[in-house]
Amino acid sequence: MSKDKSAKIPTPQAVRGTQDMLGDFADRFAYVVETFERVRRLYGFKRVEVPVIEPTAVFARSLGETTDVVSKEMYSFEDRGGESITLRPEFTAGIARAYVTNGWQQFAPLKVATHGPLFRYERPQKGRYRQFHQLDAEVLGSDSPLADAELLVFADQLLKELGISEGVTLTLNTLGDAASRDAWRAALVEHFEAHRGNLSEDSLARLDKNPLRILDSKDPRDRPIADSAPDIDAFLTSEAQDFFGAVTAGLDAAGVAWERNARLVRGLDYYRHTAFEFVTDRLGAQGTVLGGGRYDGLIETLGGPPTPAVGWAAGIERLAMLLADDVIDTRLDTVIAVEDDGQIAFAMRALAALRNGGFAAEIVASGSPRKRFDKAAKIPAHALISVGTRDGALHVNVRGDGDRAKAAEGLVRAL
Template sequence: MSKDKSGKIPTPQAVRGTQDMLGDFADRFAHVVETFERVRRLYGYKRVEVPVIEPTAVFARSLGETTDVVSKEMYSFEDRGGESITLRPEFTAGIARAYVTNGWQQFAPLKVATHGPLFRYERPQKGRYRQFHQLDAEVLGSDSPLADAELLVFADQLLKELGIAEGVTLTLNTLGDAESRDAWRAALVEHFGAHRGDLSEDSLARLDKNPLRILDSKDPKDRPIADSAPDIDAFLTAEAQDFFGAVTAGLDAAGVVWERNARLVRGLDYYRHTAFEFVTDRLGAQGTVLGGGRYDGLIENLGGPPTPAVGWAAGIERLAMLIADDVIDNRLDAVIAVEDDSLLNYAMKTLAAMRSKGLAAEIVATGSPRKRFDKAGKIPARSLIAIGSRGGQSYTNIRGDSELTIAIDTIIRAL
């Protein structure tokens, strides 16, 4: 194990934006993942795994050479064979690559979900780390607006099951079809071009290659110009209007509350139709907890056939930070205090029987026998079991939750 110059073992925190997890937050993190796994099964999303390391070209071609992720944030390096490889900064590109290279078109429409670590070299902020973790859900091979609606209903149910839906708002926009988007893009280039001398440096760089991104600029210098830019609605084709109408009708039918945000955009040309974010003010300025959209041109960008697709991602750390203290019950079902060492084998047999029946249990059998009960009582648990002897007779005393004590008593009597 390597050490620094002081002889100490470096911690992850020595690399800005990384973290260790233990106890409460680790439990919250696991709760998010477990809830996601349960809900994605309700919607028929298959589990998918993609590599942490991909050829750099996968992300450069999918995210765009001029985006901040590719130009500033990716962890890319040459391996010993001279190939440029990258630690994945997001899931969608890898899933799209796998869809093409593995011939998964035969399963279309394919609904998949995954979760795991991602890596971006960016300024750490609340709930965001250079190694961070996301949930991800995608539908590949479907051009139906019902796929968009179902994906959003899935996300909405996930937030409700996590107990964090209150104070979180679904904001929704349409980017139109290719014809709508091209007409809107041309109008934006004309609008921003007329104010070229007043734009920030970043927005000037985006003007020719990524003008839609100027709309969500956080630079105060850009805001008056962005706020006066034309909306997409003036350029939507009838087909694009119908698509967005079908998505919102599906949400309304499912009881999902949403708000229109005509300034919500996705800068890359392969994005189409639906763009969305679930936002909150409970995490400060960086308020997006889940976001995504339709990316009908991505797989074609990667060398595959034209393939419609839609997906979303959510930061696990951010979701975990929103979970209330009383949502997760970390108590054991039972703790056994062994007050007589001659009964240790019997206590171990009892412990094994309870665990085999799905009860979380622990045993206290070290230290002074007279103090074990008090020690066991300090461990958070729904019931406390004392196993000891008195006057040459062994006894088992169960205290706690009435229904649980009856279940434990039944298990012990069957030994």
């Protein structure tokens, strides 16, 4: 088979909404992940891994056959055996499936966290890609409002550790227990039915299958109707009120600021009690940087026993975009310029000692010896160490300041 040498190698960017990463943004991406890994350990969340590919039924059941994700956005296809499989569009369903199929109920309440790639066929927007990446944290098997509060405190600390909490607001709502939600849903259906003739086509479709989602509508025809719809507060049972009060009391005690958003909803029936989003105006109209809620009915939907659970997810790309320019110091600790090939053995010994001592270090030992110092000086680093020969003996010169530079100099001079 002949090859067309003139043919261009296709790139991910040829598929709209995908990307390669190198340099600054790759460093930002890694910084978000590293910070997440550090903070999740502080809260005792175990690392969990679930497959990128799952049977389509896992997501169709969990996300709802009528949702946009399932009907329009999932990458689903038949494998050679005829089974329908899907590239995961989110983490929660796979983690819930693993909780049931692996017998992880024995570890309940189970606190787990993960991160990795997800896939959705959606219109690319700022910070949204068809292959994108998320952080995810879940608590399975706990019906305590303190689990909700802990997850929110975890999220709040993560955003603070990333340095992006300024201008980000935690918005919070309660969807009540099953009785509260059913009563509210009935009232909403009655309200929207009375205005059926003025609703958009999408909202008419949702009216029979997912009426709570009409409250989210951005269509100008729907907004006056949605804005005049009844709030859930009038339908909350005393138990649901107590649950929400315990969550907000936990946040207040931990010093986490929050705002009530009575219009924040989750459309699927397995959601209960707490729903939340951390929102910002720094990413345009799509302002959610982290969101989640309690989904006490999900595992039962997947065929497992009734199991309370709560969780959140956040887009890594979106968090990386919000990082300040100076939050990551990408400089090396040390660069070694070998100005005399006769001292390469010492330079290599110094390089090994620095790296073994926890210093990020590079060496410039190729090309013209006269140009190596200038070449090394162009590499961003806290310290520049030149290694050469003067008066027939080893000569080491160090340029740089700060604690890291001084510590590196001390280590090299001690060799």
